[in-house]
Amino acid sequence: MKFWSNKAKSIEPYTYGEQPKDKKYIKLNTNENPYPPSPKAVKIIRELDENIYKLYSDPTCSEIKEAISKVYNVDKEQVFVGNGSDEVIAFSYQAFFDKGDKIIYPDITYSFYPVYSKMYDTTEIINPLNEDFTMNLKGFNQEGKGIILTNPNAPTGIALTLEEIESVIQNNLDKLIIVDEAYVDFGAESAVKLINKYNNLLVIQTFSKSRSFASLRIGFAIGNKDLIKALHIIKDSYNPYTLDTIGIKAGATAMLDVEYFDKTRKAIMSTRDRIKKELEKLGFEGTNSKSNFLFMKHNSLDGEYIFKKLKENGVLVRYFNKPRINNYLRISIGTDEEMNEMIKILKEKILK
Ligand SMILES: *Cc1c(COP(=O)(O)O)cnc(C)c1O
Numbered sequence: 001m002k003f004w005s006n007k008a009k010s011i012e013p014y015t016y017g018e019q020p021k022d023k024k025y026i027k028l029n030t031n032e033n034p035y036p037p038s039p040k041a042v043k044i045i046r047e048l049d050e051n052i053y054k055l056y057s058d059p060t061c062s063e064i065k066e067a068i069s070k071v072y073n074v075d076k077e078q079v080f081v082g083n084g085s086d087e088v089i090a091f092s093y094q095a096f097f098d099k100g101d102k103i104i105y106p107d108i109t110y111s112f113y114p115v116y117s118k119m120y121d122t123t124e125i126i127n128p129l130n131e132d133f134t135m136n137l138k139g140f141n142q143e144g145k146g147i148i149l150t151n152p153n154a155p156t157g158i159a160l161t162l163e164e165i166e167s168v169i170q171n172n173l174d175k176l177i178i179v180d181e182a183y184v185d186f187g188a189e190s191a192v193k194l195i196n197k198y199n200n201l202l203v204i205q206t207f208s209k210s211r212s213f214a215s216l217r218i219g220f221a222i223g224n225k226d227l228i229k230a231l232h233i234i235k236d237s238y239n240p241y242t243l244d245t246i247g248i249k250a251g252a253t254a255m256l257d258v259e260y261f262d263k264t265r266k267a268i269m270s271t272r273d274r275i276k277k278e279l280e281k282l283g284f285e286g287t288n289s290k291s292n293f294l295f296m297k298h299n300s301l302d303g304e305y306i307f308k309k310l311k312e313n314g315v316l317v318r319y320f321n322k323p324r325i326n327n328y329l330r331i332s333i334g335t336d337e338e339m340n341e342m343i344k345i346l347k348e349k350i351l352k
Pocket of ligand 1: 083084085086087110150154180182205206207208214217218219
């Protein structure tokens with residue numbers, strides 16, 4: 001560690017869902033989409049001209065921004081694209097917050113925010129969720145420079161209504177409100193509708209979940225031009241080519257394939273609602289998830305025990321050994337076949 005910076009010595013990085021290679025698992029632990037990406041986007045990738053690879057990708061990501069602006073009915077200047085929404089969130093920290101600035105978010109939410117707060121030396125202000133894991137909206141009305149809301153929240157899956165989001169924005173006009181909508185396409189309402197009304201709102205989305213492109217690393221932000229400009233300044237001071245040409249072209253095509261997007265997200269929502277009922281019959285209870293995962297606990301068996309047993313039987317789910325949620329499992333929604341197999345294993349091997 002002789003040559004390490006103080007940051008490298010002190011920071012605890014984000015823990016990602018495990019990706020074991022010892023055998024083939026039914027992988028329900030990282031909220032990936034069980035369906036392939038848009039066939040039109042896959043076709044574009046297959047047919048890319050070999051000459052594109054020697055050239056730098058378009059640093060303005062014009063083609064994919066154009067597609068996003070068309071689908072969300074916003075100006076191209078209101079769109080920023082990055083290498084996954086994690087990167088867009090990291091750039092947002094650098095574009096909008098300085099050392100010591102207070103950023104408010106819940107105790108149970110996406111676990112990357114506390115890592116960024118350490119990484120960029122901002123001050124984390126925790127606004128704990130209510131007992132039932134709903135958000136304490138009034139708790140955001142306190143001194144601070146920014147608020148991060150995940151909608152639907154992770155890993156609880158609980159969504160806020162657009163009215164609730166708007167009330168937080170209205171009550172905090174001097175703070176930047178970042179709404180992380182990684183799961184919004186699975187049953188919640190997007191705050192993109194509000195960006196022309198409020199200059200303190202930045203909405204962040206990703207292609208990793210509802211558009212089946214976790215591997216291509218594409219995230220984006222929509223907000224007023226002034227916020228978007230600051231994100232570009234940060235990006236171009238770090239790496240102008242954060243997206244490669246494959247991501248730009250395939251991403252644009254996937255974005256425009258609204259029909260396929262609707263078909264697959266609806267299939268996931270319907271599997272989710274069916275499997276939730278099945279799990280309830282087996283003694284599980286959980287939140288009203290509007291995302292592509294369920295967040296549930298069993299009425300007699302430990303979460304950690306079920307997690308280990310499922311893994312032994314070839315099913316990976318996510319278990320968080322953290323206060324308040326250490327009895328819960330986060331189960332990503334797979335195909336109907338995968339979910340039926342999980343139910344069968346629970347019935348025949350674990351809960352018998
Ligand atoms: C998955 C996820 C992200 C990150 O998505 P990438 O675009 O793959 O970086 C961001 N926020 C939340 C809440 C997520 O669940």
